[in-house]
Each structure stands twice: as structure tokens, then as C-alpha cells.
Amino acid sequence: MKYLNAMSLVSLLWSISSRSSSIPLVSAFTPSALTIRSTRTLSSTCTTKTMTSLKSSVEEVEEVDPGEVDGTDFRVLKYPHPALRAPNVEITEEELKSGEFSKIAKEMFLVMYATKGVGLAAPQVGINKRLMVFNQSGDKKKWLEEVVMANPKIVEYSDAVDVETEGCLSFPGMDGDVMRSKWIKVEAQKLNGKKMKKKFIGWEARIFQHEYDHLDGIVYPDRLEEEGKGLVKERLGELVEEFGEGGSL
Numbered sequence: 001m002k003y004l005n006a007m008s009l010v011s012l013l014w015s016i017s018s019r020s021s022s023i024p025l026v027s028a029f030t031p032s033a034l035t036i037r038s039t040r041t042l043s044s045t046c047t048t049k050t051m052t053s054l055k056s057s058v059e060e061v062e063e064v065d066p067g068e069v070d071g072t073d074f075r076v077l078k079y080p081h082p083a084l085r086a087p088n089v090e091i092t093e094e095e096l097k098s099g100e101f102s103k104i105a106k107e108m109f110l111v112m113y114a115t116k117g118v119g120l121a122a123p124q125v126g127i128n129k130r131l132m133v134f135n136q137s138g139d140k141k142k143w144l145e146e147v148v149m150a151n152p153k154i155v156e157y158s159d160a161v162d163v164e165t166e167g168c169l170s171f172p173g174m175d176g177d178v179m180r181s182k183w184i185k186v187e188a189q190k191l192n193g194k195k196m197k198k199k200f201i202g203w204e205a206r207i208f209q210h211e212y213d214h215l216d217g218i219v220y221p222d223r224l225e226e227e228g229k230g231l232v233k234e235r236l237g238e239l240v241e242e243f244g245e246g247g248s249l
Helices: 006-019 093-098 100-114 203-215 226-243
Strands: 041-043 119-121 131-135 146-157 161-166 176-181 183-189 195-201
Touching: 093 100, 100 119, 100 131, 100 146, 119 203, 131 203, 146 203, 161 203, 176 203, 176 226, 183 203, 195 203
Parallel strands: none
Antiparallel strands: 119 131, 131 146, 146 183, 161 176, 183 195
């Protein structure tokens, strides 16, 4: 296949977009390259968008199992570990003041970065408390983008939704298309106990909703359509077999 020069590529893209407004050009969150991805239109206000999964961000990289992580004993629990389905209780004011959860959050980030993830919820490391951490870039050098939330709750969802591909560190070797709200408004507490309000849009909104589901004992395969569930059924069976007895489906 011949390579196109820059002007030819621009002309080609313009030609495609002019012929059919129903084929949107979509960012794949890879800023180093221009990528065209096919999409499905759900409605006039809802179009799917291809993005990297909750296992990765700027680059489409597979999650990894790093084994022991320096600075922590935490490990990402794999489905069907019972902690992923157990109730998660709110963190008390006393617990926040103690500083215990500041240490936990730091260690969760260590694990998240080591596994090439962008988000992690406390039950994924065996702590059934309402705590989540994420960094939309997935880059530990961009620590200013780190978000830590205690006792979060969603107070408003957008009517507009989209469907994008998600994966999860607790479900290695699989992914699926999940419908989420395009934006959300949330309330939570900082680790010093102070209340906070935020509005998340797009990629960050999706990350938050994915981690928030974990705090309610919901995992992303629960939200797949029947076709999607069929595609991951075999892999789920393998994870159950690998885990052995005592799992919580």
C-alpha cells in the first residue's frame, strides 16, 4: 500500500466526511497519530466513541500483572474474588483524620501504575470501603491529574450516553462495550474530610462511573448487552476455574 503525504491525507479525510455525515471521525486518544475508527450511532444525540479501556489511557497497552509492587503488599484481586461483590461501607470521619486512608490511597496508586491502569477502587485490593483513585492519563509523572475520592456519590447524570470499550484490571484478558452517561456531577470527601463537588466529562466521567460501580459491587461485565456477555463468557469461565472454590459470581 502506498503512503499518503500530509496534504493527500487531509484531502482524503475531507472527502470522506463530506460524502457521509453519518461516519464521524473519532479521536482514539492517541495524540501522536491520526486514527479513524468506525462507530455506531445510537441516536441523534448519542454516538459511540472508541477509546482506550480502563486498563490504559494515552496508549492502547495491555494491563500487566507486576507481581510484587515496591512500597505495598496490595495486589489487584481477580474475579471472582468475594471482595469484588461484598458491600463497601463509608469511611468514617475518625478514619479520615487518622491518616490511614492517605497511606492506602498512595499504595493504591502504586498498584494502579504498576498494572498500567488509570483507575482503582478499594475493593479491588481487598478493602471494602468507599474509596477510589484515578489518573486519566495513566502517567505517574502527571501526578497533578491524580484524583482521590472518599465516600463519593453521583448526584446527577447526563441524559446523553455513549458506548465505549472498557476493560478492568480485575478481569484480565477481556473487554466489552459499556454504555455510560457522557457527564456526571458528583459529591465526595477529600482525605482530610473536606467535602468536594466535581463535574466529570467524557473520559474522566467514564473512569469515575467504572470505579463507582466497584463501590456498589457492580463489575463492568454486568453492564454488557447479551451479545457482549456471550463474547466474554468463555473467559469468565476461565477466571472462575483459575480462582477455584469460594468465588462470588
